[in-house]
Amino acid sequence: MTATPSGRASQSAQPTADPAAHAADLVKSLSDADLVGQVLMPSMNTHDPTAVSAGIVAKYRVGSVIIENPEPAVNASQVRELTDEVRAAAQDVGAAAGVKVDLLMGMDQEYGFVTRIQSGVVQLPSALALGAAARPDLTEAAWAGAGEELAAAGLNVDFAPVADVLTTSGNYTIGSRSYGSDPKAVSAQVAAAVRGLQSAGVAATLKHFPGHGSTPVDSHERLPIIGQTRAKLAASDLPPFQAGISAGTWLVMSGHLAIQAIDPGVPASFSRKVLVDLLRTQMGFQGVVVTDSLRMKPVTDRWAPGEAAVRALLAGNDLLLMPPDLDAAHKGLLAALASGQLPRQRLVEAVTRVLTLKLRLAAFPRPDLSTVDVAANREAALAAAAAAVTVLRGPCAGAVVQGAVRVTASEGRGQQTRWLSDALAAQGIRVVSSGGQVVHLVGYGDGSGDLASGAAVTVAMDTPYVLRSATSAVRISTYSSTQASMTALAAVIAGKAKAEGRSPVAVTGLPRSACAG
Numbered sequence: 001m002t003a004t005p006s007g008r009a010s011q012s013a014q015p016t017a018d019p020a021a022h023a024a025d026l027v028k029s030l031s032d033a034d035l036v037g038q039v040l041m042p043s044m045n046t047h048d049p050t051a052v053s054a055g056i057v058a059k060y061r062v063g064s065v066i067i068e069n070p071e072p073a074v075n076a077s078q079v080r081e082l083t084d085e086v087r088a089a090a091q092d093v094g095a096a097a098g099v100k101v102d103l104l105m106g107m108d109q110e111y112g113f114v115t116r117i118q119s120g121v122v123q124l125p126s127a128l129a130l131g132a133a134a135r136p137d138l139t140e141a142a143w144a145g146a147g148e149e150l151a152a153a154g155l156n157v158d159f160a161p162v163a164d165v166l167t168t169s170g171n172y173t174i175g176s177r178s179y180g181s182d183p184k185a186v187s188a189q190v191a192a193a194v195r196g197l198q199s200a201g202v203a204a205t206l207k208h209f210p211g212h213g214s215t216p217v218d219s220h221e222r223l224p225i226i227g228q229t230r231a232k233l234a235a236s237d238l239p240p241f242q243a244g245i246s247a248g249t250w251l252v253m254s255g256h257l258a259i260q261a262i263d264p265g266v267p268a269s270f271s272r273k274v275l276v277d278l279l280r281t282q283m284g285f286q287g288v289v290v291t292d293s294l295r296m297k298p299v300t301d302r303w304a305p306g307e308a309a310v311r312a313l314l315a316g317n318d319l320l321l322m323p324p325d326l327d328a329a330h331k332g333l334l335a336a337l338a339s340g341q342l343p344r345q346r347l348v349e350a351v352t353r354v355l356t357l358k359l360r361l362a363a364f365p366r367p368d369l370s371t372v373d374v375a376a377n378r379e380a381a382l383a384a385a386a387a388a389v390t391v392l393r394g395p396c397a398g399a400v401v402q403g404a405v406r407v408t409a410s411e412g413r414g415q416q417t418r419w420l421s422d423a424l425a426a427q428g429i430r431v432v433s434s435g436g437q438v439v440h441l442v443g444y445g446d447g448s449g450d451l452a453s454g455a456a457v458t459v460a461m462d463t464p465y466v467l468r469s470a471t472s473a474v475r476i477s478t479y480s481s482t483q484a485s486m487t488a489l490a491a492v493i494a495g496k497a498k499a500e501g502r503s504p505v506a507v508t509g510l511p512r513s514a515c516a517g
Helices: 019-029 034-036 050-060 074-087 129-134 136-152 183-199 230-246 270-281 305-315 328-337 344-361 375-388 412-424 464-469 483-493
Strands: 043-045 066-067 103-108 109-111 118-119 205-209 251-256 288-291 392-393 404-408 436-444 455-460 474-477
Touching: 019 344, 034 251, 034 375, 050 074, 050 328, 050 404, 050 455, 066 074, 074 103, 074 136, 103 344, 109 136, 109 436, 129 136, 129 183, 129 375, 183 230, 205 230, 230 270, 230 305, 251 270, 270 305, 288 344, 305 344, 328 344, 375 483, 392 464, 404 412, 412 474, 412 483, 455 464, 464 474, 474 483
Parallel strands: 043 066, 066 103, 205 251, 251 288, 404 436, 436 455, 455 474
Antiparallel strands: 392 474
16 A cells, blocks of 8 residues: 555556466457447436436447536536446446456546536536646645545546647637646646546546647647747657656547647647657657547548547557547447458557556446545645746735725626625625625636726636736636635735735736745
């Protein structure tokens, strides 16, 4: 047993037997249908009847699932109910060998504005907030707690952390999902997140390889063209991925990005030059490569679902995420295998990696739901949120405003307004509904039109770039809109805590911090 940064005990990440050798033996017993099922990762919706999801898993013998939850949001118990039902319906590909092989159950739970489970679990601050805190120890502890909670919800793969270096201020596709603009600092944060998450038995996934931080183009809608030189890629984009690989990440997600210096015009997710020559050979990654969603337009605008599935595997991916037509992808892979277009060895190689990961994860017990939203995890999230608060302009000691305070916000921020008002009152500040010194909150997606003229304090709860347009004497960034972030913000406004954060991205006309070095 080893201790995590939060003081928790965790089992070793390695089972008693060599998982790679065991997987290599196990794969020999699988039929073609089993092999194809192991590389498919369709989506399941928490609002669909569980029998429908379970039926899909059984029919196609799929070995992995990503859990989605369009509005309304779901809680941890709803996710656990679905994962239990789907697991019960899954084909046990290890039965003949006397081995229990679990499904991979994944989710996009990055925290910040990409958060699928929004209630019933502790909410971490965004990646950019953790970058502002610049405390990898706090990041590791927070992610260890998050991993425990995700595992209790029945998940064993998280499509996080984002390893993209944010070098373009208008990049709202990545934005606060990134840990910042400095490759070295981002590398330390990514490695810490990997260690924390995997200490709880949830596989981390570095994304979006080889880097989505330099383009404002949304790869859901069209193919971004990444024009950096090979030297620039090596210096800026690749270091966090290398750090995550060195930290032992079990997955890397390939991005739908055209890397002109390596394979012009070809999405990295479909390029052997990127996934095999660069990621495998040069960077030494030995785990599972998973595609970004195959529903995205850079894929669907080019290829039919069956052809895309085959091309993705041939390029070096091991796991095909969210095929837009599961039946077509399944049939396309079987046909390509039968014709020889898809060499059996390539499919066996991919399945062996997937099974190796599953056997590695089998070393970890699945916690009970009673372990979610516990005090230790809340404290870890609050410590990280508090270390992130940054005063970019304003006083560094004492209360930042005098007298009564009125909290306002851009449209849709009522919950944050209430959280901050209650937290300020708890700090002894008189909060009023009219008059007073205005503390104005802006968040994800807000621009200069959402600022409040005459506000004494403007607070950015997402990327801090909007603060360059504010006129407030005091400008603060929390980079996140969680209740913990509002609690930490209140302590700074009241002068009860020092703003120790430093912006991990440059804001025109403002220092990284008015108070921290």
